[in-house]
Amino acid sequence: MCVFISICSFSLEAQSLNETRDIKDAYTKNTRSRDGQPGVKYWQNTATYAISISADPPSRLIKGTETISYTNNSPDTLNKLVIKLILNQHKPGAARYGGSGMDYQTDGIVIDRFSIDGTDGLWDNTNNTTLVDVLLKKSVLPGAHINLEFDWHYDVSKQAGREGMIDSTTFYLGYFYPRVAVYDDYLGWDKTEFTGGQEFYNDFNQYSLKVSVPANYVVWATGVLKNPEQVLQSAIIKKLKIAATADSTISIANKEELLQHKVTLQAERNIWHFEASNVSDIALGLSDHYLWDASSAVVDNKTGRRAEMQAAYSDTAKAFRSIVHDGSYALNWYSHNFPGLPYPYPKMTAFEGNADMEFPMLVNDSSIDGPEGRRVTDHEIAHSWFPFYMGVNESRYAFMDEGWATTLELLIGRSFSDPKAVDKTYRQGRVSHWATDKLAVSQIPIITPSSELKDGYRHNAYGKPSLAYLALKDLLGDDVFKKSLHVYMDRWNGKHPIPWDFFYTFNNVTGKSLNWFWNNWFFSSNYIDLSISSVQKNANGYAVSIANIGGFAIPFDVYLEFADGSNQVIHQTPQIWFANEKKAGLAIKTNKKLKSLRIDGNLFMDSDLRNNSWTTNP
Template identity: 35%
Template sequence: MKFFAVFIILVSMLHAQEMKNLIAKNVKPAYEKGTRAYDGRPGKNYVQNFTDYKINAEFNPVTGVLNGNIKIDYKNNFPDTLKEIVIRLYQDAFKKGNARDFQINPADVHDGVKISRLAVAGKEVNTNPDSGYVNRYGTLMVIPVKQGIAGGSSLKLEIDWQVQIPQKSTVRMGKYGDYNYFIAYWYPQVAVYDDIDGWDKISHTFQQEFYNGFANFDVTLTLPDDYMMWATGVFQNPGERLTSKYLERFEAAFKSDSVVKIITSEDLASKDYLKNSGSNKWHFKAEYVPDFAFGVSNGYLWDGVGLTVDKKTGRRAFIQAAYNPLSEDFYTVCGISYKAIRYFSEDMPGVPYPYPTMTVFNGGGGMEFPMMVNDGSVDTWASAVGLTSHEIAHTYFPFYMGINEVKYAWMDEGFAVMLPVKFQTENAENNFPGERTAKNYSASAGNETEVPPIYPSYVLNGYSYRVASYLRPGTAYLMLEDYLGRESFRAAMQEYIRRWNGKHPIPYDFFYTFNDYLGEDLTWFFKPWFFERGAPDLAITEVRKEKDMTVVRIENHGVMPLPIKLKVYDASGKVIVTKEEKASVWKDGYQFVEIELDKSVGLNAVSYRIDDPNIPDITPGNNKWEKR
């Protein structure tokens, strides 16, 4: 017994050292500098920068041209003196000659974002490419700062710009129908400067998603007289834009616990919901969010409802849907969103929805933004429940948690797959998202194009990206929940969110937080699921009789530690016994497990199976043993 205890201690020490050995070379200095810590908490020297944006813009839905002025106040909280500032011009992804992962309509290719004026610290600078002062490449604009931005100081920028919103291509945003738009990635945005890579200078090429710093936004947008706007943040001037009848509905919706139809089909015909003030300006503010997006339309319906998301404080959120009258599924989306946000706030992850609003806009596809979702219409109730809840789940990951999706897409997409599984299952008949995720992952696992999630997302493409970002991590989180139990998993998730919300966690912060909070080194689980090539593959290789028992031998032919859920059937197909082992049965490197059953089981048994559809397996044919 003493030897066994010493062995267990040694194995635990090896696992702990093993996680340190898995830390990438470029990440290790962060631990040495004290910006990250081995217990998973932000290090004592952790800091991040912050930006205030004040934007005045005008959008013409007929031409798709947006003109704007942006004032940027960038605060450097690092001790480093920054000799340059990096600006993202995401719409340069449509610029002639730039690299793209997706095909776009040739009609949407343009000459790039037009910068007509740039002032740095109050001094106008030459943005002409021939001047050599500003360096533009890919979707970046790098501006030298001769005096530097010292630690603890700020830099003010002012930019006048014009951008052409794509009319044919709808990559996460664009034009839907004749005059409806969802507009994102539209303003000059300061790139992230962090403790791992310094300035994020990875150009956007469509496949990978985004990495944004936290900021405050004060946005005023001028639209044609008959247009409405829904956006990130809180609507500041509803009394200036809405006539009294609709202002009353708007205010009532926030107070109501059931969906209020703010604008109906009949209202669209009357066109009496907007004031004719001579200037159709819409004003929104958002605090401490990583991005700002908006939708506009001159013919959308509008539903709203309030929800108490934090019962301790009584804080409420305003949940909305803006949609095409022809989109039949969207008439229920506001209600689905209400239930989803309540689920996320109270069940999984059980963290109160962190923002004051959420609007699901009926555009196309499925894409998340802070307090906004751009979703297309779907054909089934289950699809509406799944799409809506998945995109709203992104509120926590990446936005509330500041995830770097460019490098670690699995840290947000995997959770957006896993967190709503119970909600999706319970709110749509014959809907089994956990089984579907396991099945889809199994179909690709182990192929040469299937790589571990830890590979930087920006080096992946096509289905390799999807499996590494969605299917494998989504399955891994479900398997981790199965091992820990829902309560322990939820508690660890809440601790992870508590530690890292409003910051920028990296994979090791997640791993170390779970280890630290749970008091258990889970490297045996994290390493194969997130770092190693391999596949899930259990097999029943033998059933034999020994003295007064029946022994079932189960081998792990793959890499992943999986739970065992053995069912034994009699000739009528009835389950006569069930035996389960947690995934930890493989933690010490064992290649097989033998499960002992009472001898009487073997007398009536005709079939032994480990074919639980929620557990992935690349060769399901060897998951059963039939009595011969």
């Protein structure tokens, strides 16, 4: 018996992609190229940050001082700088994405001193914005540097969100330093106000971070600890060295060691010095009672390079007891499977907070028992590649990082757990809420700037683009998909890719225009609804006509049940929608009698299942 499905396809005239005027300008200026590569005139700005802060819990006061050496690599003369004070989002009058309790509110960042190239300037601390324009008396010419100095202080908020007070002697500090906003080739100054909803867009910078804390406080931060012998007791350093080549979890500091003051040196204060290069942000956690575990994972089979996986957590956080094991697995798996590029940093630390939020080399995770906790950790670690390795503009194109992290959490989950259960979790958490929603917010095109979204943000940042990437993987096959993805990542790591760089790179590497697919998934108001229009018996078997009512070019399976009791499942890739996105015909060659037929998109949840099956008339 032969069951054969054929589709008619013919080449369509290549579609073009909509480019808004800011994007068109980038191509005109040759900062980007329509073959997907950085243009011959691509540039990006950068800075060197030397930051020192001090904390003295349970006081919530954090004091900081920094010097920023900012380099203008653009062809433009900068008459002003835009400074981001992200923690001003805590100010009572600040614009906020959602509500906030009184314990979330603080006075924001207070600038105590500010200078430009050695000359002190005045700073107005009264406004509630997270963006401050600093007009320059002397412009920064193309290729020139400018030096800024800030002294500042702020109170850690009692209610922690992505950062804040975890308990009276445990703080998570994120977004805590004044920084220069991104100035780039298509936006100019990034003037996206931080409201607590959308995420970030940062330059790749060099950081030196010194954190002064009382004895017996441990600091975990982005970057490499440069002075372990000046802050840690020798037995702890020895255990860290063992963990750096160990496959199993090693307790670096347990409860007794912490209580007996056997972890840090016993000077009145210790200054922890971290350095990180070519990263887009730094963050840190500190505590006097968090347990500390570590291990490591091979992240590059070719060279044998290992990355450290560490965890810092309270004695009661049961889920964190296995997080070093699970995190090590993730570092290794992501490095060698999807995305399949070595973890780009020397270490990763999971710090117990309540944010479930990624930072370079750090994740701030709540303690969640069971598979859900592991899924969250996998998701946050996946962000190491998107957006930290790739430098995407999360505040404008969140699908360029959240969509990938959502896809990666699914793929890694299938590797160690029952794929059916993982798929079910994905459908429930990532798809069903918008797939079954008839309101307009579920049909906003993915390409819409994330900064303009509210209710549609979650749909457009996570589930929808994740399905688009999975549909693309199905369309191209794993080999071509991965090859194209790697070229995209190789071209744009450490830079600022925009969606068109991704689209055009895939067109370029595959050697064919996928614009029909990009238009279908990213620029449309499509949704998911397939319908069986008709099933006709003919001389060769059956002719099935399927209507794509919702419009998304999804892959799906055709489940055939024959009168003799036999069954067959046949997969259709999104290629079936290439010739005609609205309808497709299937020719089922068989000499058997078909009893029933059903189409099922699995992860691609159909919004109306009533028209997905057909049964022969008895």
